[in-house]
Amino acid sequence: MITAERMAAVDENAAALGVPRKQLMESSGNAVARAVRRVAAPGDSVALVCGRGNNGGDAFVAARFLDDHDPTVHLLGRPETIATDIARENWVALERAEYDTRVVRDAQELALDDPDVVVDAMLGTGVTGALREPEHTAAAAINDTDATVVAVDVPSGVDADTGEAAGVAVDADHVVTFHDAKPGLDDHEVTVADIGIPETAELFAGPGDRTVLSRPADAHKGAFGEVLVVGGGPYTGAPALAAQAAMRAGADLVRVVCPESVAREVQSFEEGLIVRPFEGDRLTTDHLDRIRALAADHDAVVFGPGLGDDPATLDAVRAFLADYDGRAVVDADALQVVPDVDTDATLLCTPHQGELRAMGGPSADDWRERLDAVADFAADIGHTLLVKGAYDVIADGSDARVNRTGNPGMTVGGTGDVLAGTAGALLATQAPLNAGTLAAYANGLAGDHVVEDRGYGLLASDLLPALPRALWGDADE
Numbered sequence: 001m002i003t004a005e006r007m008a009a010v011d012e013n014a015a016a017l018g019v020p021r022k023q024l025m026e027s028s029g030n031a032v033a034r035a036v037r038r039v040a041a042p043g044d045s046v047a048l049v050c051g052r053g054n055n056g057g058d059a060f061v062a063a064r065f066l067d068d069h070d071p072t073v074h075l076l077g078r079p080e081t082i083a084t085d086i087a088r089e090n091w092v093a094l095e096r097a098e099y100d101t102r103v104v105r106d107a108q109e110l111a112l113d114d115p116d117v118v119v120d121a122m123l124g125t126g127v128t129g130a131l132r133e134p135e136h137t138a139a140a141a142i143n144d145t146d147a148t149v150v151a152v153d154v155p156s157g158v159d160a161d162t163g164e165a166a167g168v169a170v171d172a173d174h175v176v177t178f179h180d181a182k183p184g185l186d187d188h189e190v191t192v193a194d195i196g197i198p199e200t201a202e203l204f205a206g207p208g209d210r211t212v213l214s215r216p217a218d219a220h221k222g223a224f225g226e227v228l229v230v231g232g233g234p235y236t237g238a239p240a241l242a243a244q245a246a247m248r249a250g251a252d253l254v255r256v257v258c259p260e261s262v263a264r265e266v267q268s269f270e271e272g273l274i275v276r277p278f279e280g281d282r283l284t285t286d287h288l289d290r291i292r293a294l295a296a297d298h299d300a301v302v303f304g305p306g307l308g309d310d311p312a313t314l315d316a317v318r319a320f321l322a323d324y325d326g327r328a329v330v331d332a333d334a335l336q337v338v339p340d341v342d343t344d345a346t347l348l349c350t351p352h353q354g355e356l357r358a359m360g361g362p363s364a365d366d367w368r369e370r371l372d373a374v375a376d377f378a379a380d381i382g383h384t385l386l387v388k389g390a391y392d393v394i395a396d397g398s399d400a401r402v403n404r405t406g407n408p409g410m411t412v413g414g415t416g417d418v419l420a421g422t423a424g425a426l427l428a429t430q431a432p433l434n435a436g437t438l439a440a441y442a443n444g445l446a447g448d449h450v451v452e453d454r455g456y457g458l459l460a461s462d463l464l465p466a467l468p469r470a471l472w473g474d475a476d477e
Contacts, residue, residue: 001183009212011197017204048119050073057090074112155188178195204401234282240270243270244418259283299326382397405443
């Protein structure tokens with residue numbers, strides 16, 4: 001099963017791998033035509049009711065494979081408003097080949113002429129909510145026919161994730177969906193068509209994973225999360241890097257809780273950081289009441305950068321996690337206590353190979369072996385893991401992904417702190433697996449951009465200004 005949001009990401013990742021969307025549309029249209037031929041008797045007429053997006057484009061392709069069924073192609077709207085180049089190209093191909101193409105400017109005038117089969121290609125999986133015009137009227141017209149109805153990807157008006165319809169929806173007899181089944185189609189007769197999307201488009205992180213991010217024009221402060229970084233003591237740079245990364249990754253407010261012995265140094269890295277010092281030179285259980293109160297007011301906590309491994313500090317980490325029920329990225333020395341703590345928190349743990357072994361996790365050199373082993377270990381401990389390496393492995397016990405961005409220049413100290421802060425900002429608004437995948441992808445891509453521009457010898461702080469481009473840049477980067 002794959003959700004509509006994840007399917008959009010996989011489509012974009014496939015394009016980034018070099019599989020053209022035009023090629024996928026050709027495969028999708030062919031699959032629709034095969035489904036139509038299975039339900040249509042020889043000589044049956046076929047009407048294709050098409051929207052102006054890629055869902056309609058799939059049907060434009062299908063029409064070329066249905067010559068034996070006298071297809072009529074009904075476009076809801078003006079051809080110049082077709083939304084994508086590839087869909088427009090396929091519409092033009094139909095016109096030039098003199099297929100029976102009909103432009104429907106008013107849905108009230110949709111004339112289906114009593115076809116034997118109707119193809120519903122109005123809206124795809126990315127559209128939710130009640131149907132608007134002209135699709136609302138067109139859906140009712142399709143339902144009023146006696147035709148067999150074949151829907152492309154999902155019946156228009158039906159939510160592909162839930163199966164619910166907010167009002168009128170196409171009553172499809174059969175659905176042709178692509179790549180994988182959709183959760184909301186359990187009550188329909190469904191054909192899942194393999195259209196040539198590589199398995200790696202779903203497994204490997206790519207530019208499509210950025211589709212979970214959005215920045216509405218009417219957003220307000222706090223809409224993109226407030227992050228609390230708990231770190232510092234033996235080290236000052238680690239919490240500062242993590243906190244700055246959280247800001248660069250889109251968090252609206254970032255606060256740092258650290259010992260007063262390093263608070264001034266942490267604050268000096270960035271004016272926008274809000275520092276909340278506590279007494280002493282390292283974290284102990286005496287400081288937890290204040291930290292718990294602060295954590296309750298934040299969307300995510302990044303726990304561990306620069307804390308060190310003093311036994312009293314690790315005791316404090318255990319005690320905090322045992323009582324915490326929010327979201328947290330756990331990094332560095334704090335990781336070793338995670339497997340032994342019974343917690344209701346939602347954790348995203350970011351170990352490298354040595355830290356994973358210290359947690360009691362597996363060791364595997366080949367990323368394929370590591371993928372299975374990390375997935376099993378994530379299931380055992382009940383938390384999401386982002387295991388850093390040349391190939392990062394992200395797993396939550398039920399699903400797993402791999403990231404290939406990054407380069408040998410990123411072996412320098414501090415890049416893991418940037419990753420932890422990035423993950424914290426994303427965890428404030430995203431599911432742990434998505435947050436970990438996108439954090440790994442963006443952190444590595446930022447490093448790739450730096451090395452491309454400057455060569456090796458990068459500093460961890462060089463990643464910070466490169467993060468926004470990595471997170472929101474063009475898909476072809």
